[in-house]
Amino acid sequence: MWARRTRVLVIGAVLMVGLLATVLLQAPTPTQTVDEVMKSPNNLVDQDIAVRGEVRDGTIDNGTMTFILEGATSTLLVSFNDASVSNGLDDNRTVYAEGVLRFDGENYRLDANVIKTSCPSKYEEGENNG
Numbered sequence: 001m002w003a004r005r006t007r008v009l010v011i012g013a014v015l016m017v018g019l020l021a022t023v024l025l026q027a028p029t030p031t032q033t034v035d036e037v038m039k040s041p042n043n044l045v046d047q048d049i050a051v052r053g054e055v056r057d058g059t060i061d062n063g064t065m066t067f068i069l070e071g072a073t074s075t076l077l078v079s080f081n082d083a084s085v086s087n088g089l090d091d092n093r094t095v096y097a098e099g100v101l102r103f104d105g106e107n108y109r110l111d112a113n114v115i116k117t118s119c120p121s122k123y124e125e126g127e128n129n130g
Helices: 004-025 034-039
Strands: 031-033 048-055 066-070 075-079 094-103 108-117
Touching (some): 034 048
Parallel strands (some): 075 108
């Protein structure tokens, strides 16, 4: 029989290995900008990706549940039909979206399952009454 101290150390080591394996297997997808994704989108088709960009003004369509996410030089259509969307999805807002990148033969589309928006600044121009 092992001494009590040895058993505790072995159990602790096994738990630590299990925890590390869980963290490594469920590591989050690194976030990319729209421009980074659109540099070589063929390599990412049908894969889970995380992307950030700004919602192009006037592109949110609640009928088709889509909007255009833009970077400095590229754009990406985002479908949020099955997405969990945080409050504040609006034009010109910075958005983080997770989902699967699709290609329909002509256009790339992110089928999002999570969309998070940045918090609006309380110091936006025109709202400072100080």
